[in-house]
Amino acid sequence: MFKRKIVGAVLLLGLVGPCAAQAADEPRRSAAQADAEQKSWEKEFDEVCSKTQDAMTFSEEELKDLIRRCDALLPQIEKLDESQRKVHLGRLRKCRGLYAYVLDAKGNEKK
Amino acid sequence: MPTSSMRKVMRRNERRLLLLVAVWGTLLQANALLAQIYLPKPPPEPSQYGKVILDNHAATGPGPVVFDHWLHRSKFSCRLCHVDIGFAMQAKATGISAASNREGFHCGACHDGKHVFEGKTIFAACGDTAEDKQCSRCHSLGKKEARKNDYKEFTARFPKGIYGVNWEAAEKSGIIKPVDFIEGVSVKKAPMQSREDFAVEPAFSWVNPITFSHKKHSVWNGCELCHPEIFPAAKKGTIRYSMFSNIEGRYCGACHGKVAFPLNHCQGCHASGPLWAP
Numbered sequence: 476m477f478k479r480k481i482v483g484a485v486l487l488l489g490l491v492g493p494c495a496a497q498a499a500d501e502p503r504r505s506a507a508q509a510d511a512e513q514k515s516w517e518k519e520f521d522e523v524c525s526k527t528q529d530a531m532t533f534s535e536e537e538l539k540d541l542i543r544r545c546d547a548l549l550p551q552i553e554k555l556d557e558s559q560r561k562v563h564l565g566r567l568r569k570c571r572g573l574y575a576y577v578l579d580a581k582g583n584e585k586k
Numbered sequence: 587m588p589t590s591s592m593r594k595v596m597r598r599n600e601r602r603l604l605l606l607v608a609v610w611g612t613l614l615q616a617n618a619l620l621a622q623i624y625l626p627k628p629p630p631e632p633s634q635y636g637k638v639i640l641d642n643h644a645a646t647g648p649g650p651v652v653f654d655h656w657l658h659r660s661k662f663s664c665r666l667c668h669v670d671i672g673f674a675m676q677a678k679a680t681g682i683s684a685a686s687n688r689e690g691f692h693c694g695a696c697h698d699g700k701h702v703f704e705g706k707t708i709f710a711a712c713g714d715t716a717e718d719k720q721c722s723r724c725h726s727l728g729k730k731e732a733r734k735n736d737y738k739e740f741t742a743r744f745p746k747g748i749y750g751v752n753w754e755a756a757e758k759s760g761i762i763k764p765v766d767f768i769e770g771v772s773v774k775k776a777p778m779q780s781r782e783d784f785a786v787e788p789a790f791s792w793v794n795p796i797t798f799s800h801k802k803h804s805v806w807n808g809c810e811l812c813h814p815e816i817f818p819a820a821k822k823g824t825i826r827y828s829m830f831s832n833i834e835g836r837y838c839g840a841c842h843g844k845v846a847f848p849l850n851h852c853q854g855c856h857a858s859g860p861l862w863a864p
Contacts, residue, residue, distance in 0.1 A: 520773075521773045521774070524773050525773045525774060525775050525776075526775075527775070527808065527809055527810050528775050528776055528777075528778050528779060528808070528809065529776065529779065530809060531779075532779075556689075557686075558683075558685070558686035558689045558691040558692075559689070559691065561672065561681055561686075561691075562671070562672035562691050562692075563672075565672045565674070566669060566670070566672060569669055569810040569811070569815070570810060572810065572813070572814045572815060573809050573810040573813055573814065575814065575819075576813045576814035576818070576819045577813075577819075579814075579819035580819045583819060583820070583821045583822070586821065
C-alpha cells in the first residue's frame, strides 16, 4: 500500500515537475522572444531608414521595395509602448514619405 | 454760356469722377489693410526668437518649460531633434511628458544623466531621484531663478548678421559644430551627398530671384525633414510659393519666421533684396 503511494507520488512529481518548470520558464522565454522581436524590427528599421540620404540615387523599383519594407514595419511599431511607438511612427512616416516623394518626383520628371 | 444739356453732361461726368475716386480710394484702403495683415510681423529680440513655451501639463505640474532654440541649435542639427528624436514642427504635436523623458525619449534622449557632451554629463530631464530634481532649470516660465545660459554671454563670440547670430557663418568659422548623430538614437548613415543649389524664379518682375542653397538646407535638415511634409512632390510650376504662404507658416515659413532667420530679412533669400532697395 505504502509502496503504491510512493510510486504514485513519484509519477505525479514526474508529470507535474517538468510542466511547472516549463511554466516558470515561459515568462523568461517570452521576454527573450520579445527582446528578439524588438531587435529584429529595430535592425530592419535602421536598415531601411539609413538610406534616406541616397534616396535620389535609387531606381523606381528600389524605392518601391523600400516603401514596401516601411509598410511591413508599421504593424510591428504599432505594437510598441506609447512613447517608443510615437517616436518611431513619426520617424517611419518621414522615412517612408521621403521614398514616396522621390518616387513621385521621378514619375513627374518622366511626364 | 453752357446750355442745360451741356450742364447735365458735366454733372454726370463729375458724378462719375467722384465715383471713380471713391472706388479707387476704397481699393487703396483695402490694399493697405491686406498689406497690414500679410506683412511679416517684426521679429522679437534675437534672444527671444525661436523661444518655445511647452505647457502640456501647466495646471498640475511644475509649470511650463521654456525652450530656447538658440542654445540647442548651436550644438545639434535641426534634423537630429526633429527627425531622430521626434520633436514635431508644430506646437503641442509631440506629446512630450515627464514619463516619455524618463523612458529616454524626447528631452530624455540626451537629458538622461548619462550622455556626455563637450566633456560634461547632460543633466537628467524629469529625473526621479533627489539629485536629479532640477525642475526649474527647464520649467522656468515666470520663475525668478536665472537660467543657466544667457543669450548675450553665450553668443558673444558668434558672428552676427543683420538679425542676431549668423548661424551659417558661425558653423563655417568652426565656432559651432552641430552634431547630427546620437549613439543609440540615430541611424548610422553614409555622409550626405552634396545637393545642387538652384535658382527660384519669382512670379513678379519686381522681385529678385532666389538662389536656394539646397546644400546648406540638406546638411542641417537632411532630406526627410522637408520632403514631403513641408515641400510635397509636385510637377514643376504647379505649386506657387509666395510670401503669403510663408507668412502663414507654410513652405519656407515652416522655419523662417519662427527659428531660422526672419522673413523680414529679404536679402537672406532674395540675394540683393527687393528691387527698390538701395
